[in-house]
Amino acid sequence: MFFENLNDKSKVWVYTADRELNPTEVDYLNNQSSLFVREWTAHGVGLKAESLIYKNRFLILAVDESQANASGCSIDSSVKFVKAMESELKINFFNRMNLIITKDESELESVHISDLKNFKNHSVYNPMITTLEQLREAWLIPVSSSPFV
Numbered sequence: 001m002f003f004e005n006l007n008d009k010s011k012v013w014v015y016t017a018d019r020e021l022n023p024t025e026v027d028y029l030n031n032q033s034s035l036f037v038r039e040w041t042a043h044g045v046g047l048k049a050e051s052l053i054y055k056n057r058f059l060i061l062a063v064d065e066s067q068a069n070a071s072g073c074s075i076d077s078s079v080k081f082v083k084a085m086e087s088e089l090k091i092n093f094f095n096r097m098n099l100i101i102t103k104d105e106s107e108l109e110s111v112h113i114s115d116l117k118n119f120k121n122h123s124v125y126n127p128m129i130t131t132l133e134q135l136r137e138a139w140l141i142p143v144s145s146s147p148f149v
Contacts (some may be wrong), residue, residue: 001136002052002060002062002132002135002136003050003052003062003132003135005050005064006048006050006062006064006132007064007065007066007132008131008132008133008136009065009066009131009132009133010062010063010064010065010131010132011062011063011065011070011130011131011132012060012061012062012063012129012130012131012132012134012135013060013061013062013078014058014059014060014125014127014129014135014139015058015059015060015061015082015093015094016057016058016093016095016098016099016100016125016127017056017057017058017059017091017092017093018091018092018093018095018098018110019091019110020056020057020108021053021056021057021089021091022056025089025091026053026056028088028089029053029059029085029089030051030053032081032085033051033053033059033061033081033085034051036051036078036081037049037050037051037061040063040074040077040078041074042068042069042070042071042073042074043071043073043074045068046068047063047064047067047068047070047074048063048064048066048067048068049061049062049063049064050062055108057100057108058100058125059082059085059093060135061078062132062135082094096113096127097112097113097114098110098111098112098113099111099112099113099116099124099125099127099148100124100125101116101119101122101123101124101125101143102122102123102124102125102140103121103122103123105123105140109122113148116143116146116148116149117143117149119143120142120143120144120149121143122142122143123140123141123142123143124140124141124142124143124146124148125139125140126138126139126140126141126146126147128147
């Protein structure tokens with residue numbers, strides 16, 4: 001289960017890498033994102049936040065807003081952090097036209113959103129989720145029932 005210490009209503013941001021990260025990159029991104037969430041604040045108040053690198057393709061940030069809400073400035077700082085990681089790792093986390101699909105959850109494939117209709121027997125990681133509850137229960141959905149087909 002994702003982020004066991006956080007409330008189901010926690011906000012999540014899922015960033016999808018345009019390629020698979022290698023083990024060195026995963027370690028680096030894990031370390032940097034852990035440092036970032038430890039020091040992440042909103043109006044000077046520390047956020048109860050965690051990060052996760054999933055399947056070497058996804059950077060996930062989560063904030064439990066039961067203690068403090070993520071504000072515009074704190075969200076801006078997270079985007080700045082992700083942009084810095086993009087630059088350092090020479091990857092793209094912001095191309096929303098490519099989606100990650102899988103047939104059996106072991107191999108992931110990146111496909112352009114316009115080609116998704118050709119993979120109806122696959123599942124897709126839904127980039128539209130915004131809460132931890134959705135991440136836990138409805139992130140990986142059948143392509144045939146996704147809002148993109």
